[in-house]
Amino acid sequence: NDFKIIFKMFNTDFSCLTLLQQNLINNFVPSKPVINQELFDISRSLQNSLTNCKDVNEFYDTLEKFFLTYGVGKFGLNKAFRYENNEICPIIHIGNGRLDQLIGYESQKKILTKNTEAFLSGKKANNVLLYGDSGTGKSSSIKALLNEYYKDGLRMIEIYKHQFKYLPSIIQELQSRNYKFILFMDDLSFEEFEIEYKYLKAVIEGGLEKKPDNILIYATSNRRHLVKQTWSDRQDQDEVNINDAKQEKISLSSRFGVKILYTHPNRQNYLEIVDGLAKQYNLQIPQEELHQKALTWEIRYGGFSGRTAKQFINAMLGR
Structure with a gap:
């Protein structure tokens, strides 16, 4: 009976609202920056699935499947935690x-x-x-x-x-x-x-x-x-x-x-990491020039490592 009421509310026709209110609903954007994009996408996916439900039984099954998969509360809605003030946050x-x-x-x-x-x-x-x-x-x-x-x-x-x-x-x-x-x-x-x-x-x-x-x-x-x-x-x-x-x-x-x-990568592996990161961030620099700059950066800032490669790419993206 509860789900019958929820299903009816979810499918309520809001056409009686003013044009301004309809515009706000149809063009909804988050009021705050999206911190966890994956959880935001999951929530939107649930909303779309519920919208497509034809009856209350399908509506119930969709919610049941969602909560069985992701759970509820802080452990269901978050991935990572730390222990502080005698509680898991x-x-x-x-x-x-x-x-x-x-x-x-x-x-x-x-x-x-x-x-x-x-x-x-x-x-x-x-x-x-x-x-x-x-x-x-x-x-x-x-x-x-x-x-x-x-x-x-x-x-x-x-x-x-x-x-x-x-x-x-x-x-x-x-x-x-x-x-x-x-x-x-x-x-x-x-x-x-x-x-x-x-x-x-x-x-x-x-x-x-x-x-x-x-x-x-x-x-x-x-x-x-x-x-x-x-x-x-x-x-x-x-x-x-x-x-x-x-x-x-x-x-x-x-x-x-x-x-x-x-272990630390060798010279070739280091350059492969640099190439891979440049591709991920769509950094448009000729490979020969990229390698030359990466090797110069490595000499100045700490040797062959993935961290050095990431810092080098960050520096190039900031220019």
Whole structure:
């Protein structure tokens, strides 16, 4: 009965309105800038589908399918979140990058997507550590997963290491949701005096409470073993069991079942990235001139990397 009323309201004839009011309705534009274009497009698609419904049953089925696919509330209407003020809050401004826009690193992306797709399909999947050189696309690869798999129920929570002590509370809130969550930890590393990694170790594997099947941890780091090690560790006169101390420091990274290495591209790969980005942004410059400028930029601003290539293209677009 409720849907009969809603269906009738949705199909009400507004021809009785004044010409000015009709013009406002027929030429509706958002009153604010569109922040999340994908969600805006999804909402418009729903509106069009409802407009084409012939009866209340079709109207009901369309809404039911929509909410089964995208859900409701903050987890249904947003892709990414962060933990602040003791609650999970949506991140409104997020990038629209996709994996195919990340040029190169095909084998790395294949491993990452295969693990993620297994996770989304309800199969067993591993926590993932992306490690290696800076500026090579580790963080971009993980963030691109949101745009690839949002419609499949993937959501991402950004967690900082000073918040690791709240991980049990965060997991408790997420475990009963009908979504798949990736806890994203960017630029993860620890100095010798930082002990937050112990909370993370317990959550990943080792605590009494089982980590829910709808949660995985994806992290990036420039270090493979995450916890800083020094030469003095090998000659520690205070530690009786030196090997135990070393194992303590590398035990965190061993809890990530999949470890993916990202290294700096060589000269040719760097230029391929530059060419790909120039094509994406429709930058009209002869290739020979583009390569010459890109190599000059690389010498001045930090070596061969995807980040350097992106910064170079940004500079060219700004001229």
